[in-house]
Amino acid sequence: MSLFRLFLLFVKIGAILLGGGYVILPVMKSEFVEKHKLISEDDLINYFAISQSLPGIIAANISIFVGYKLRRTIGAIAAVIGVTFAPFWSIVLLASIISKYLHTDIMQGIFWGVGIGVMVLMVSATREMWAKAFEDKFAYLIFAAGLGIMLFTNLSPVIVVISSAALGVLYKKLVSGRAKE
């Protein structure tokens, strides 16, 4: 597959994905595994699983994996530019329209209401993460500490991420050390 066709395929994927996470796997499966037979289903499921535990945007991560598998580093770059292409331009277009009409009563009303919808979405997203977040009791402690830091200090989320990763390693070391004794 030529680099340009690879790019175009990812432009299409980026344009299809609406609202994030839920549809990534079925869309990529139909495009890469079934239609074009570029990678195996096992590969895709593997990429999907690892992409979720990597930082960054999950859809971009999977695209980078597939692009790298097909054409190495240059393929990975083409894939990530491709998958961000449609969302990028649709946002640029939409934002310029919205900013023009933002002061009107109609827009003010819509965004007043949508602000409430966003709160519901935030709670839903939190619940979704909550369902998969806790392996044992110590994990609840990490949650509580993280929440406390975010609510009551002005520290960056980066601090919470780094220290919870370090805590995870320390705790697992301790547990596996005890198991050996």
Next chain:
Amino acid sequence: MIFVHLFYEFFKIGLFSFGGGYATIPFLYHIGEVYGWFSAADLERMIAIASVTPGPVGVNMATYTGLTSGGIIGSLIATTAITIPSLILIVIISKILKKFKENFYVKAIIYGLKPASCALLASVALQMIISKAADIYTMVIFIVFLIISFLTKKDPLFYLGITGLIGLILKLSHTI
């Protein structure tokens, strides 16, 4: 100078946000507070627009925030910067793919990151709710849709579409 800051901040988000599209929001919330590029209300609009526009929410958020704070070049820088850590990490990981998932440190780090990412998102959700708790209309609508969200799983478009419509009606009837 804003472009350097934009690149630096979005690179950090790309490196430290775990758990998909909405995981970028706590970082953006913090950036808004520190740099003053956008307000909490701006961020809510961005989340709404990112949720109903084609493409991964994380990319949309980066593009929109970049655009608001640094114009079209800003959005290009933000979108590029947020994906660069992934690009570097995955090119490295692809070579040791099989060992990656079983690695002790990878598993231990993820063990710590899962509750932490959840805490980050929960803190933004709470702050949003607290900031609007005094408004009776907001709270009534919020609680109704929250109950709906507990009962059934619906597309983001459903919540944003209907709450947007309610907002429009209330505004045009001069209730709010």
